[in-house]
Amino acid sequence: MMKDMVVKIVTWTLLIYLAYCGLLFLIQRQMLFPRYLIETPSKDEDIPFVEKIWIDTGAGKIEAWFLPPDSVNEPAPAVFFAHGNGELIDFWPHELKKFNDLGIGVFLVEYPGYGRSEGTPSQKNITEAFNRAYDVLIERQDVDPAKIILFGRSVGGGGVCVLAAQRPSAALILMSAFISVRSFAKRYLAPAFLIRDPFDNLAAVRAYKGPILVIHGKFDEVIPYSHGMTLYKASHNGTMITYKSGHNDCPPSWEVFWRDVESFLYHSGIIEKSELPPS
Numbered sequence: 379m380m381k382d383m384v385v386k387i388v389t390w391t392l393l394i395y396l397a398y399c400g401l402l403f404l405i406q407r408q409m410l411f412p413r414y415l416i417e418t419p420s421k422d423e424d425i426p427f428v429e430k431i432w433i434d435t436g437a438g439k440i441e442a443w444f445l446p447p448d449s450v451n452e453p454a455p456a457v458f459f460a461h462g463n464g465e466l467i468d469f470w471p472h473e474l475k476k477f478n479d480l481g482i483g484v485f486l487v488e489y490p491g492y493g494r495s496e497g498t499p500s501q502k503n504i505t506e507a508f509n510r511a512y513d514v515l516i517e518r519q520d521v522d523p524a525k526i527i528l529f530g531r532s533v534g535g536g537g538v539c540v541l542a543a544q545r546p547s548a549a550l551i552l553m554s555a556f557i558s559v560r561s562f563a564k565r566y567l568a569p570a571f572l573i574r575d576p577f578d579n580l581a582a583v584r585a586y587k588g589p590i591l592v593i594h595g596k597f598d599e600v601i602p603y604s605h606g607m608t609l610y611k612a613s614h615n616g617t618m619i620t621y622k623s624g625h626n627d628c629p630p631s632w633e634v635f636w637r638d639v640e641s642f643l644y645h646s647g648i649i650e651k652s653e654l655p656p657s
Contacts, residue, residue, distance in 0.1 A: 403572050411499040413492050437503045438496025445484040455525035456483035460534030466493045487511040501575035508541045536577030553593040556601045583612045589646040590616045595623035
């Protein structure tokens with residue numbers, strides 16, 4: 379009788395665990411891409427310095443915004459920016475406009491299914507969207523295709539790392555990025571093979587030959603600081619900047635951040651040394 383009881387307990391435990399893993403498999407994209415929790419601005423804000431572009435993909439049209447550099451009469455460097463999973467491109471033009479002060483254009487590309495963009499977010503769809511957006515960017519007459527900077531924040535690091543493996547770039551900036559989505563499976567007591575969108579940033583960084591800037595908060599409660607350190611140590615030509623911050627408050631000082639980024643871009647040969655105007 380005791381043996382039968384043990385068998386029943388083990389069987390039910392196994393069935394409950396399998397059901398739990400099945401549920402995680404089904405809802406993981408809602409967890410990784412919580413787009414339904416982000417309120418899209420009801421009115422499409424008209425920002426004078428933003429050029430709005432629509433790009434066709436297999437998953438539907440996606441929206442992108444281009445911020446042209448200030449006072450540049452020749453093809454200029456450009457930043458391809460991918461935001462975090464709880465954000466929209468609408469959140470970033472005013473902050474990232476500081477790149478324009480350095481003579482650098484900014485290309486904000488929305489994820490499929492986010493904001494006003496069509497489709498659904500996944501590694502496959504984001505990869506296609508980013509590749510097509512990149513191809514649109516380098517065809518611009520005001521952009522130097524040899525000086526494209528890929529910049530990803532949080533889950534956006536996954537998007538630009540996949541892009542870095544498929545398209546050339548002059549530099550890679552990863553802020554609060556993870557080594558891979560699979561590395562979080564153990565947090566949920568689930569096997570890593572269930573992850574549908576792995577975003578293996580570590581493999582991409584190991585293969586990347588250009589300069590990489592890794593920025594991470596020492597007290598990041600969402601993506602541990604160890605992820606940033608691992609990415610930095612795996613890079614061939616890396617720079618590591620640590621801030622005393624968590625995840626959503628990184629960087630704690632935008633003024634310091636811009637000085638750090640300017641220094642990195644200068645030493646990478648992408649810009650000439652110049653002083654940012656006062657904040």
